[in-house]
Amino acid sequence: MRHEITFTLNGESRPIDVEPNDVLLDVLRTKLGVKSPKIGCERGDCGSCTVLLDGESVRSCLVLAVEVDGHDITTVEGIEHDGLTAVQEMLIEQSSFQCGFCAPGIVLAAVELIENNPQPTAADVREAISGNLCRCTGYEPIVEAVVAAVRTPPTSGGSA
């Protein structure tokens, strides 16, 4: 039995038909073509599929698509307004990521944190990204960049 749902994806209203058992992650990736949320474990352990649901980070592999009817979903593609966020620019400047597979999820977790806590400490950042597994970096380069981004505006980095 198909359901017609409508939700806001990165600022744009997207009506779509889904099955009752379709998970949000698969709908985003295969039906809507938004590929930044990654498939890492499909059981909520790794955080690679993180998206913001009404501004709060959720694991999209654990959310049924029908649950987001009428809600607002943001992926990393949707967080740029006038170019990259300061966090993204600092992550580039400090070469914090390695393989980058976890990056979209961690960037969203950091964006959510800063939205709620504009001057987070390193401990706050560690707590905020503790649901996002990274096997490459040892985490600290990411934590340092997020803290640096809110303390000092980046001197260079990618442009819009």
Add this chain to the structure above:
Amino acid sequence: MTDSYVGTREPRIDGLDKVSGAAEFVDDLDFGPDLLHAAVVESPHAHARILDIDASAAEAIPGVVRVVTGRDFPYTFGLYMKDRYVFAQDRVRFVGEQVAAVIARDPKIARRAAAAVNVTYEELPAVLDPKPARADGSPLVHPDLGDYPHVPWFFPHGGTNVAHWRKTRKGDVDAGFAAADVVLEDTYTVPRYAHCAIEPHVVVAKQNQAGRLTVWTASQSPYIQRDLFAEALQPLGLSHQDIRVITPYVGGGFGGKAGVTMEIIGAALATAVKGHAVKLRWTREQEFYNTYQRQGLRARLKVGATKDGTITALEHELLWDAGAYVEYGANVVNAAGLSATGPYRIPNVSIDSLCIYTNLPPGGPYRGFGYSEFHFGLESHMTRLADELGIDPVEFRRINAIREGDELPYGASMNPSGLREAIDQTAAAINWGEEEQSADPHVRVGKGFALFWKAPAMPPNASSASFLKFNEDGSVNVAVSGMEIGQGYLTAMAQIAAEVLSVPPSKIRVETPDTDRTPYEWQTVASHITWSCGNAVHAAAVEARERIFDVVHSARGYEDGSLYLEDEKVKCDTDPDFALPLRDFVITGLEMEDGTWRGGPIVGSGNFMPEFTSAHSDPETSQGGHPNVHYTVGAAGVVLEIDVETGKMKVRKAVLAVDVGKAINPAMVEGQITGGILQGLATVLYEDMRFDESGRLLNPNFTDYKIPTSLDTPAEVIPIIIEVPQPDGPFGARGVGEHTMIPAAPMVANAVADATGLRITSMPITAEKVALSLLEAV
């Protein structure tokens, strides 16, 4: 000259791709509505004969396109030994092995249909431990072992489970032990581990109507994959020219995406549904049990030394739980068997490294390639031996540390290294010799120290190549086939080309491989890529620079040898006013007074192969060859807090000093240190694989196999870069990727012993194990 681009903290050239979501991984590529999806039928038994496969129920499910079995693909494959099967043939050898596959219109249908394939088995006795597997009368995992093709440096023992036995003999160990004042012997055990790259393995393959097979893989090894696909699928009429492997960004490798594992299934399936792309993506569970696992090890170690602290002899027997297929893992065994002395000058050496088949998932390459495993026992043992001699463990290591020109276990001589500097700087950074306390009365603080070394394990002729071209705006494309697995390879290659050409790395594009468009690279493994491919890129850039000079010489008449590059311009020693921007002529050439032109598009090519290596040696002693190109060495130390009530441990400080020859990009090297230390600490503090008595992996997920989160990091990590140049490396560089996790386990074991007096000889050293050991010790 102006700014140098080598040795600087250039931001990663792939940074923007990765933080913006632009980076595409295999699973992100679009193949349109015709894409088919595959699911495999897996063995529920560790060892069984396949009596019958009935796919009729699966084939009847709407949406199922095709079911294939081993009958469709009766082919073997393997990197160093052809012992692995595309699909199981007459028997299965581990729980989870692929027996058949369903191709369907939809992944859910494929999974449902795979569950409907009915396979009848006759169970066979399984061997799950290398010790009984080695004993006479053990069930044989591979009765046909004696017939498998393999590289000449493997010595399989047909009719047994010994797939390879590397023997290294130097001097006279009996005399060495007789001359020792103290001889210490013990056994150390290391379980299996999982790589846990966050991106699972995925393959998409399509054989088009014209017969061309294109395979997109999450891989460290595009060219090796093409080679193994061509070899395995040769009976179908496919050769290298018919196969194209494309590898976009990879979400972590750590050795787990080296060689070929599940990708062979995708390549084979594509030939069964010609004209359609078919995708196979491993679940997290499959990622754990059907790619490669780090092999388990039981190591018996005996080391003797005289009262003055000189090591006189070492005997090391390494018994590896190599799993059901060892086509790659046997080379891990081989590498350890050549180097299991560690970075010490030891006159009398006997090493036996045995690759034992078991009915557990295939072992294979994992960051450290055998060295992480044997260093646990070796570096635990060195501290214990020093303690018995009454010599400070750091001083003991200074006394015995290997030096340039020393004879290696197999006879060749040691390369230059900054090992002593690494020892001194590490000891200073952890305030070695000074006791530290905790304010908490239940917490004791211990310090641990360990050395490490590792050489790339490669065929003697493993090689790299590079193409380089200029564009109209003076920017450059460098084409290489090494893989960006996170280490910063693309950036390092850009920096090397930048240094030669005076073009900033931000104007140099280096993309991920495509075997049709980027030149040969053996594999991105062994921590050799900066060294090997860096040499190829350097050669290509030098060739391009020579062509630039040729054009300027012929068009403008400047003397050979007077031209140089600076700030993206050609300049001249003898004419300070001459400064010709590269963008003005690297495509168009230079115009002469008569209106004719000289030059044309500037390109360069380069390759590199070490020409001094050889795998030929005496099978009984390993003497006579030159199997390794060089060793990267270093030291590491830890300050560890242990709660003696709970066993809970917290790393107060971790220090690692590594001699990288030359850090092409110090920020990338520090990234390897910070990340590698945590991956190493995880193997000692948190992780291990648990199997039940039937050979089934009990913890194939991140709930039960805990890898560190951002809350599990050391309070402080101090990376120390030492630079004693590698004579044949690009700008003196040698490899560093794997080394940073090697010393983590023994340094923790030594710190636990320092704090509590407990010597734990089995990994992991979890809080639970420490707490129970403390209780027993009371």
